[in-house]
Amino acid sequence: xxxxxxxxxxxxxxxxxxxxxxxxxxQAQGVASxxxxxxxALVKSLSEDVLASIRxxxxxxxxxxxxxxxxxxxxxxxxxxxEKMTRLAVGRGWRDASPEQRQALTREFRSLLVxxxxxxxxxxxxxxxxxxxFRAEPSETDVTVRTQAVPSRGDPIQLDYRLEKTAAGxxxxxxNVLGVWLVENYRNTFAGEINRGGIDGLIKSLTERxxxxxxxxx
Amino acid sequence: MRALRLCGRLVAAVLLAGAxxxxxxxxxxxxxxxxxxxxxxxxxxxxxxxxxDRAVLKPIAQAYExxxxxxIRGCINNAxxxxxxxxxxxxxxxxxxxxxxASDLCxxxxxxxxxxxxxxxxxxKIGLQRSNEDFGQTLGRWGLQPGPYFVLPLLxxxxxxxxxxxxxxxxxxxxxxxxxxxxxxxxxxxxxxxxTRASLLPAEKVLEAAALDRYQFVRxxxxxxxxxxxxxxxxxxxxxxxxxxxxxxxxxxxPAAGQPAADQPKPAATR
Numbered sequence: 219x220x221x222x223x224x225x226x227x228x229x230x231x232x233x234x235x236x237x238x239x240x241x242x243x244x245q246a247q248g249v250a251s252x253x254x255x256x257x258x259a260l261v262k263s264l265s266e267d268v269l270a271s272i273r274x275x276x277x278x279x280x281x282x283x284x285x286x287x288x289x290x291x292x293x294x295x296x297x298x299x300x301e302k303m304t305r306l307a308v309g310r311g312w313r314d315a316s317p318e319q320r321q322a323l324t325r326e327f328r329s330l331l332v333x334x335x336x337x338x339x340x341x342x343x344x345x346x347x348x349x350x351x352f353r354a355e356p357s358e359t360d361v362t363v364r365t366q367a368v369p370s371r372g373d374p375i376q377l378d379y380r381l382e383k384t385a386a387g388x389x390x391x392x393x394n395v396l397g398v399w400l401v402e403n404y405r406n407t408f409a410g411e412i413n414r415g416g417i418d419g420l421i422k423s424l425t426e427r428x429x430x431x432x433x434x435x436x
Numbered sequence: 437m438r439a440l441r442l443c444g445r446l447v448a449a450v451l452l453a454g455a456x457x458x459x460x461x462x463x464x465x466x467x468x469x470x471x472x473x474x475x476x477x478x479x480x481x482x483x484x485x486x487x488x489d490r491a492v493l494k495p496i497a498q499a500y501e502x503x504x505x506x507x508i509r510g511c512i513n514n515a516x517x518x519x520x521x522x523x524x525x526x527x528x529x530x531x532x533x534x535x536x537x538a539s540d541l542c543x544x545x546x547x548x549x550x551x552x553x554x555x556x557x558x559x560x561k562i563g564l565q566r567s568n569e570d571f572g573q574t575l576g577r578w579g580l581q582p583g584p585y586f587v588l589p590l591l592x593x594x595x596x597x598x599x600x601x602x603x604x605x606x607x608x609x610x611x612x613x614x615x616x617x618x619x620x621x622x623x624x625x626x627x628x629x630x631x632t633r634a635s636l637l638p639a640e641k642v643l644e645a646a647a648l649d650r651y652q653f654v655r656x657x658x659x660x661x662x663x664x665x666x667x668x669x670x671x672x673x674x675x676x677x678x679x680x681x682x683x684x685x686x687x688x689x690x691p692a693a694g695q696p697a698a699d700q701p702k703p704a705a706t707r
Binding site for chain 2: 338362407
């Protein structure tokens, strides 16, 4: 029973910020103003905005990578701190990485996440997002926003976000699907790759993985 | 007698399929993770399970998905989960959550009747959400740590604690094992297995894409997932060991390429 739910959750791990339907219309002010306001409002409008885009775009639903990258650049990227996400997943090794290596790591990790996302995007349109109660002191700069994705049939899926307040507003830096935090789940693998082949070894593994996925998709 | 011989041959074929696949590549440093001291054994069993799955279970699940209508599959899935409501109720009670236990029993009553033998989840529509409880979680709630990660042959990822938990579920609370008619019981157990496997098919593609190392990815997800369940979706946040000021520091000018690989994490000398 638990294993079934687990693997289902892994599929949905790809639903970063998106993949969640909501019956209500996206609020008129859009996401831009939300990043300056409350973090839960940001998550809500971002989820709804991304979902609306997926629902009206059959090419996107088919998992088209170019189209998906466009969506990520336009809608998701401004509200996600991919660099922090990568830094936390890489862990100690980040300190030894040169700026070029850091850029390469962030680029390849992001590419892997987008490709993973592509596999789940078609299922996304059948979900609705529900916000869970959110309480935070106004002074807090690091918060967890808790939501659940409710499918048209079946049990709801826990979907939480960690956000950090930056000068440019709130930014998501980790996602949790049914209790599995994305960053945490890559940490051991990345550390092992760095132990074996250094930072460049990890970059190489990520690049090869992305190339292999590219080959499969075409 | 003939049936018995056939059964023996089938079992041998299944085990052979697994054994053929079970030459797991063991990376250097395997077993150094404190959560997974038995990594070498675990990786081999993981590969074995994968071989059995690819040869036997997955093709059956794919055929089931291709032949049986989606609505009917949803109904069957609900019916099997409905059978597990007593497991949820007993464990919620053991964890000191009588309201949740009452909700599970109420779900069982509503879905078994109005929901047509559990086919429809009517109770969810009136706001009674399905629990996901088992004895492994109860042990965790009582303060027992999971212990080493442990991949069970044919059954998949587990921990020492959850293995005892499964044994208790199997011997004590899972209603399917109480069915006296052995052919009926075994058919249901088999059908439940196919139902479970079929429900995993869509997820598999994503797992294949996301994981650099499938074994590690599944292990780390399993351990996080179970911890989350023990705390009913709200576990205390783990300290972020890497998150400190040193990590925010600008990158060193010298590229770190070709640095000697360390088997152990370096001491945080720069902090």
